[in-house]
Amino acid sequence: MPEFTTRDPSQAAFWDERFAANFTPWDQGAVPPALGRWLARAALAPGARVLVPGCGSAYEAAFLDAAGFAVLSIDIAEAALARARAVLPADVAGRVLRKADFFAFAAEPFDAIYERAFLCALPPRLWPAYAARCAELLEPDGWLAGLFFIDPAPPEPRRGPPFAMTRAELDALLAPAFECTEDQVIASGESIEVFAGRERWMVWRSRG
Numbered sequence: 001m002p003e004f005t006t007r008d009p010s011q012a013a014f015w016d017e018r019f020a021a022n023f024t025p026w027d028q029g030a031v032p033p034a035l036g037r038w039l040a041r042a043a044l045a046p047g048a049r050v051l052v053p054g055c056g057s058a059y060e061a062a063f064l065d066a067a068g069f070a071v072l073s074i075d076i077a078e079a080a081l082a083r084a085r086a087v088l089p090a091d092v093a094g095r096v097l098r099k100a101d102f103f104a105f106a107a108e109p110f111d112a113i114y115e116r117a118f119l120c121a122l123p124p125r126l127w128p129a130y131a132a133r134c135a136e137l138l139e140p141d142g143w144l145a146g147l148f149f150i151d152p153a154p155p156e157p158r159r160g161p162p163f164a165m166t167r168a169e170l171d172a173l174l175a176p177a178f179e180c181t182e183d184q185v186i187a188s189g190e191s192i193e194v195f196a197g198r199e200r201w202m203v204w205r206s207r208g
Contacts, residue, residue: 009121009161015077019056024083026117026162027056028192031063034184034201035114038145039067042203048111051137053102054118058084061096064114072107074100103129109139115146117195120162127165127173135177140208144178147186151198164198178204 002021006014018024044050052061052073061073061084073096075081085093098105102118103126113134122130134144151164158164165173174180182203188196 008123010123010126012076012078015075016079019077019079019083024056025192025194026121029057029059031059032116032147032186033190034147034186035060035063035116038182038201038203039064042112042143042145044069044112044143049108051107051110051113052096052116053113054116054121055084055097056080056117057087058093058097059087060114060116062088062092065092065096069112071096072098072110074098074102074105076101103133107137110137110142111139112143112145113138115144115148117147117149117162120149120160120164122161122163124158124163124165127169131173131177134174135206138206140206142206144174144204144206145182146202147195147199148202149195149198150200162194170202174204177207179207181205 002023004017006017008014046068048069050064050069050071052071055061055073055075058073061071064071078099081097081099084097119130148170149162149164150167152166154164154166180202184201186199186201191199
């Protein structure tokens with residue numbers, strides 16, 4: 001494991017350093033099959049606005065763009081966006097990528113937010129702000145959908161990223177503004193090592 005000087009994952013420098021060193025054990029290198037399965041049954045119309053926060057390499061952004069959605073894929077780390085530009089076709093990258101802070105950028109409401117290793121990348125102190133910001137950024141009846149890192153007995157003190165949470169913690173975080181409409185265990189074979197056995201595909205509908 002490389003030696004790093006930054007320790008605060010809420011800061012862009014933390015992620016810049018790790019992407020620059022090509023140390024990205026959370027990166028699956030592909031679109032999770034669960035996303036494709038959900039899109040096949042989801043009530044998202046062509047042209048629906050989809051936000052991908054903390055996009056990293058942004059494989060899913062290209063997939064969502066090809067499916068006909070209006071995608072905005074954001075990250076605070078320039079090195080992460082550089083990786084995404086290397087992964088995506090140039091026209092797609094130009095269309096979907098933006099350097100932006102999830103907690104502060106200005107945007108019209110979205111129909112869906114796709115969650116993939118963003119919430120678990122945040123220190124637990126920022127989890128309430130994440131939930132509030134998701135509710136703020138979604139249209140009434142919008143969807144927060146994706147893969148959540150759930151551990152029934154996370155180690156204490158919490159170490160990460162990725163930072164695991166219990167299902168009860170996630171419910172307490174999201175239930176005030178969202179209703180859970182899907183909750184499925186992801187087979188270990190579909191997860192990379194860092195998440196194996198502790199990933200759930202979940203869909204939360206905004207209460208508006």
